[in-house]
Amino acid sequence: MTKELILQAREKANASLRLNLQEALALYEDNDLLFLADCARRMKEKKSGRQVFYNVNKHINLTNICTSGCPLCAFQKKEGEPGGFVLEETDIAKILEEAKSTRNLGEIHIVSALHPDKPFEYYLNVVKQVRQALPQVDIKAFTPVEIVHFSQMTGKSIKEVLEILQKAGLSSLPGGGAEILSDRVREIICPKKATTAQWIETIKTAHKLGIRTNCTMMYGHIETIEERLQHLFTLRDIQDETGGFQAFVSFPFHPANTGLDYLKRVGSWEDMKMMALSRLILDNVDHIKAFWIMLTMPIAQLALGFGADDLDGTIGEEKIIHAAGANTGRGITRSKLRQLITEAGFEPVERDTFYHPVEAGEEVFK
Amino acid sequence: MYSSEEYKEIEKKIFAGERLSREDGIKLFACKDIAWLGNMADYVRQQKCGDIVYYNVNCHVNLTNICTSKCKFCAFGRDKDDKGAYAMEVEDALALVRDASKDPNLAGLHVVSGLHSDWSFEDYLQRLQALHDEFPNLYLKGFTGVEITHFAKISGLSVEQVLRKLQQAGLQAIAGGGAEILSDRVRNELCPNKATAAQWLEVSRTAHKLGIKTNASMLYGHIETLEERVDHLLTLRDLQDETGGIQTFICFPFLPKHTELGKTVQQTSMWDDLRTIAISRLMLDNITNIKAYWVMLTVPVAQIALGFGANDIDGTIHKETILHDAGASSPTALSEDNIIKIIREAGRIPAACDCNFNILRTFAD
Numbered sequence: 031m032t033k034e035l036i037l038q039a040r041e042k043a044n045a046s047l048r049l050n051l052q053e054a055l056a057l058y059e060d061n062d063l064l065f066l067a068d069c070a071r072r073m074k075e076k077k078s079g080r081q082v083f084y085n086v087n088k089h090i091n092l093t094n095i096c097t098s099g100c101p102l103c104a105f106q107k108k109e110g111e112p113g114g115f116v117l118e119e120t121d122i123a124k125i126l127e128e129a130k131s132t133r134n135l136g137e138i139h140i141v142s143a144l145h146p147d148k149p150f151e152y153y154l155n156v157v158k159q160v161r162q163a164l165p166q167v168d169i170k171a172f173t174p175v176e177i178v179h180f181s182q183m184t185g186k187s188i189k190e191v192l193e194i195l196q197k198a199g200l201s202s203l204p205g206g207g208a209e210i211l212s213d214r215v216r217e218i219i220c221p222k223k224a225t226t227a228q229w230i231e232t233i234k235t236a237h238k239l240g241i242r243t244n245c246t247m248m249y250g251h252i253e254t255i256e257e258r259l260q261h262l263f264t265l266r267d268i269q270d271e272t273g274g275f276q277a278f279v280s281f282p283f284h285p286a287n288t289g290l291d292y293l294k295r296v297g298s299w300e301d302m303k304m305m306a307l308s309r310l311i312l313d314n315v316d317h318i319k320a321f322w323i324m325l326t327m328p329i330a331q332l333a334l335g336f337g338a339d340d341l342d343g344t345i346g347e348e349k350i351i352h353a354a355g356a357n358t359g360r361g362i363t364r365s366k367l368r369q370l371i372t373e374a375g376f377e378p379v380e381r382d383t384f385y386h387p388v389e390a391g392e393e394v395f396k
Numbered sequence: 397m398y399s400s401e402e403y404k405e406i407e408k409k410i411f412a413g414e415r416l417s418r419e420d421g422i423k424l425f426a427c428k429d430i431a432w433l434g435n436m437a438d439y440v441r442q443q444k445c446g447d448i449v450y451y452n453v454n455c456h457v458n459l460t461n462i463c464t465s466k467c468k469f470c471a472f473g474r475d476k477d478d479k480g481a482y483a484m485e486v487e488d489a490l491a492l493v494r495d496a497s498k499d500p501n502l503a504g505l506h507v508v509s510g511l512h513s514d515w516s517f518e519d520y521l522q523r524l525q526a527l528h529d530e531f532p533n534l535y536l537k538g539f540t541g542v543e544i545t546h547f548a549k550i551s552g553l554s555v556e557q558v559l560r561k562l563q564q565a566g567l568q569a570i571a572g573g574g575a576e577i578l579s580d581r582v583r584n585e586l587c588p589n590k591a592t593a594a595q596w597l598e599v600s601r602t603a604h605k606l607g608i609k610t611n612a613s614m615l616y617g618h619i620e621t622l623e624e625r626v627d628h629l630l631t632l633r634d635l636q637d638e639t640g641g642i643q644t645f646i647c648f649p650f651l652p653k654h655t656e657l658g659k660t661v662q663q664t665s666m667w668d669d670l671r672t673i674a675i676s677r678l679m680l681d682n683i684t685n686i687k688a689y690w691v692m693l694t695v696p697v698a699q700i701a702l703g704f705g706a707n708d709i710d711g712t713i714h715k716e717t718i719l720h721d722a723g724a725s726s727p728t729a730l731s732e733d734n735i736i737k738i739i740r741e742a743g744r745i746p747a748a749c750d751c752n753f754n755i756l757r758t759f760a761d
């Protein structure tokens with residue numbers, strides 16, 4: 031890594047100019063965390079000023095019984111294994127009944143496993159059921175990995191699957207399952223699920239249909255730094271083409287209870303560095319989310335100083351990451367979220383799925 | 397570097413190595429740009445300390461939790477008859493250190509305890525002496541200004557005489573605790589039964605005169621105002637101008653769980669913790685080292701604090717008790733490997749040191 035390259039990369043980052051992979055690698059090596067924070071903060075302010083977004087949402091994980099057996103996952107169960115669950119129509123009805131009493135609920139977030147027996151109709155019916163129970167709420171559901179699975183199960187094309195879901199009420203896709211978009215990496219951490227090409231195809235198809243999505247990265251496992259940064263450039267290229275990504279979310283890998291439990295969780299330094307670098311590299315993505323469930327709330331709050339402008343939501347019951355030993359709480363009140371944002375010197379803005387501001391009520395959540 | 401003009405003057409002073417004023421300090425606490433603050437503190441850290449981060453392989457010895465001073469911020473102190481009250485006999489203290497010294501890298505001890513209602517100064521001294529006799533190669537850092545003031549009071553000796561006796565028994569450096577906020581208003585409310593601000597300062601001053609180095613600290617995030625934080629830093633800066641004997645400064649965020657004060661006070665945020673470290677680095681221009689004490693800050697905050705001006709991350713500790721009684725969520729010990737990894741990830745050079753910042757081993761790749 032030459033001094034000139036580092037200098038050039040710093041100058042570009044400082045001026046909020048578009049970086050290339052070599053420059054991003056130089057900034058990574060340079061490891062000047064607070065410099066990156068300073069640059070990221072300025073780019074954040076160009077995108078969203080002093081605003082920081084959050085929403086009132088609820089996560090529903092339909093099942094944890096999964097055929098893909100990814101070594102990176104602590105959530106999955108095999109069929110018949112203790113702890114496996116599947117939510118049926120009546121279970122979901124109960125959750126939705128409860129959700130109705132959540133004032134200002136803006137979004138239902140549904141992410142699940144690849145169940146061996148449940149047909150596409152099962153998932154489709156869930157979307158219909160949610161749409162019927164909560165007509166005003168945005169439904170953000172199914173990662174590209176699940177969409178590819180639906181396509182394989184039904185013999186329908188990805189486009190057909192998405193169109194059917196869209197018609198049933200799907201508003202957007204959460205963008206998970208991207209992990210690291212490298213076939214070498216996926217072969218080791220998740221060999222049986224959607225490939226790099228399939229993930230990208232699903233996202234591009236969704237964007238063409240007007241379904242907006244998030245994009246994600248799972249880092250801190252077996253990927254090289256170059257693969258990690260290349261992943262961000264892959265996402266940037268897609269965004270140049272379609273413009274359909276709303277927010278980028280990064281997940282530090284939690285090794286506990288996974289097939290990769292010999293690895294160590296990367297430190298908070300690395301988390302903040304990736305937060306700032308992703309803000310700088312993804313110059314065409316509007317929002318960077320600090321997903322507090324993964325990061326813990328103190329680190330997520332700090333991330334607001336490193337380029338993040340979204341604290342995700344109030345969430346309700348989260349199961350996937352807690353299975354991997356996350357020691358965060360399972361939900362948070364709106365007033366607490368607002369307080370954390372204000373304390374960091376930003377202006378809290380309650381949003382819907384599409385980052386439209388909504389009026390925040392005064393009441394406090396349970 | 398800063399987006400608004402408001403902080404340009406301060407930024408200029410920092411780059412020129414000029415001393416910041418009380419007004420500057422207050423203004424820094426009003427700054428909403430945490431990245432800028434961190435950047436400034438990191439610049440100063442680089443100038444003063446380079447890329448080495450100190451840690452020690454140590455063992456905490458808390459001789460007793462029986463304490464007469466009843467400070468409102470404390471979850472460790474007990475009455476003699478309380479459940480969980482303990483007082484180590486000489487043999488208990490030795491047994492703890494024997495266990496810790498199974499680690500061949502163990503370099504020293506940190507001895508801090510309650511103000512026991514029945515113990516004489518001799519009781520403390522005897523335990524220190526026994527530790528020193530059996531483990532002459534372990535450095536001994538111990539006793540805060542509060543304990544030393546207490547020893548003088550119960551023994552009728554002067555602070556200087558107490559310090560000389562401790563020194564003879566093997567003490568090499570004094571711990572930085574008990575400073576809290578050096579303001580009589582705050583101390584009258586929180587800890588009226590222990591050393592006053594003047595007494596705490598007098599212990600440090602006397603120790604420095606005898607050639608004993610000390611640490612200094614600040615307990616913040618309770619009832620103090622931000623101005624009082626700044627004044628506290630300036631008090632320490634003045635003392636350091638006078639004696640030069642303070643080795644490292646440690647910020648302690650108040651942990652409210654299980655304390656009397658916890659009913660009304662919320663725990664500080666990571667933002668507050670990091671800006672306080674950064675501002676300490678900027679204000680304390682004459683103290684070389686700034687410690688990010690992971691037990692109180694938690695490991696993730698302590699690691700990031702290395703980017704906010706800190707160059708010392710404390711030690712392995714063996715088994716921390718005082719702050720875990722107050723609900724600290726950090727582990728009670730860290731392995732040396734873990735500490736090295738934390739420091740390296742931040743791009744710094746880990747260096748194991750003794751209680752006087754003499755480097756024992758470094759790990760430059």
